[in-house]
Amino acid sequence: MLSPADWSLQPGIHFLNHGSFGATPRFLLEEQRRWQDRLERQPVLFHRDLPELMKTARLALAGYLGCHHDDLVYITNSTYGCNVAMAALRPLLQPGDEVLTTSHEYGACIRALHNHLEGTGAAIRTVNIPMPVPPRAQILQLLRQGITNRTRAVFISHVTSPTAVALPVEELLGELRTAGILSIVDGSHVPGHLPLNLEELGADFYTGNLHKWMCTPKGSAFFYVRRAMQDAVRPLITSWGGDGSGLKESRFVDEHEYLGTRDPSAFLTVPTVLQWMDRNDWHSVVTRCKDMVQETVDALEARHGFQPMHADRADECLLMGAVLLPQHVDVVQAKEDLYNKHNVEVVVHRWLNQPILRFSVFAHTTSVDLEALLNASSTLK
Ligand SMILES: Cc1ncc(COP(=O)(O)O)c(C=O)c1O
Structure with missing residues (x-):
């Protein structure tokens, strides 16, 4: 208990x-410390083994979140994940296109959306969700009404930060796919909190924090991209990964997981976290x-x-x-x-x-x- x-x-x-x-x-901070100690004992050997260690951590997380382990990567936080997705969206936008979002999004991510859309000629259309928030079916209806024939993408939180509301993402995404509209889902609050099966959900881009409701050490999050979109997605930092000498998974995984020297210890605690969740x-x-x-x-x-x-x-x-x-x-x-x-x-x-x-x-x-x-x-x- x-x-x-x-x-x-x-x-x-x-x-x-x-x-x-x-x-x-505490026990997880100790587990993180053990990974850091191992790194510090022999940094070169640690980095030689890192691709396998990361793969083990990805396999565990992908099993929990219902997707293939090459369709998600570890990142430090979901603000970063939202930014990578928005940067990938940018070249796909034409003047006059619209990106639909809601009035309950996390402020930093809305700032990011404005930045990434700057100069594209695309507009942000915001669906106003009143407070107190109406029943889920009505929110879905409001979202549907916000979609026009210019909507190219939707950026939406799965659970909102300022208002603590679960938005009807599950219902919406299938309709978006049918209409050829891309989806970027900010699932910062979802892992460990709500059931999540990424393959069934069918988002094009989905990012979530592990350091919130899965209690992992700070700086641990994931970024999922639907297979068909992965070639279009670049990390915000270019490093060695993906040039053939870094990690050896897909280009998507290699480029996003090898971002230069950083502390991977929080990611490596994930298999232990999942066992702890199960045990409890x-x-x-x-x-x-x-x-x-x-x-x-x-x-x-x-x-x-x-x-x-x-x-x-x-x-x-x-x-x-x-x-x-x-x-x-x-x-x-x-x-x-x-x-x-x-x-x-x-x-x-x-x-x-x-x-x-x-x-x-x-x-x-x-x-x-x-x-x-x-x-x-x-x-x-
Ligand atoms: C909905 C939502 N998006 C994004 C974030 C940003 O999380 P982070 O600072 O870990 O990137 C938060 C954090 O509270 C959030 O609630």
Whole structure:
């Protein structure tokens, strides 16, 4: 049974923001340290063995995520993955084309989309998803309505960061494929959180962080590209990989995994992480945490009158919960007060002019943490 003592989170802080950066259990940090020690003992031999070690790590992850091990590569974070996908999209765009996205995307990735589209003549069309968010079927309908005969690609989060909503990516992607529209899915919050089978999902590009809900050490993420698109995808850094002297898989794998000297230790912990998840019956861990999210959203509404982010409570099945705060709330001050006066670490921010509180529940979260949030948030009314 997992317990807060398995993590090195600061005692006395009610840490309810696993969603932003994840948190790594101590034993995994030790595992990472063992890989680093091995590297430091004999760097040359380590790099000789690295292609095989990386392949083992890729095989394990691909098995978990339902794809071939040559269709995904390890990258440091999903911001990078989104950027690589957008850079690959750029030469495919013509003036007048549109890239569809939503109003709930992660800010850094929207910045990236603007940068990569600059000078192409293509426009970004944003589907506005109101808050509280409508039921899933209605969101799908809004997305469909955003598609025009100029839509060349869709950039969409699988789970949104600012609002903690699972978007109907599963339903949408098949329709996009049929219409010949490319898809870039930001699945930063998905591995370890929602079931994911990349081959069945059928995205052209999909990136996800492992350091969030799989708890791997920081700087571990993956980037999946559908086989037919792989030749068109270049890493943002050109190094040796792919010139025939680097790794020896496909060009896609070689070029993206060998980006010059870097620390691969976080990637190499992945087989161990997957065994740890299995040993702890991950499904039941996640289910228990999701139930705690739902109970807490209910209590925030019942005790303080905060409106849940989801209009349809059946859609609210995530490890992060969000509620809408009253308009008068000064979000910067509120966040500081929750932390400084109540030791509660959560996200309080204004998104599309709506103050929002977002909290996370994970295996290190206790009912005491959630009670502290419930008590402290009476100051936000
Ligand atoms: C939806 C989404 N996209 C992208 C990111 C960026 O993650 P990273 O900083 O690991 O690249 C995040 C991080 O919170 C996110 O929630």
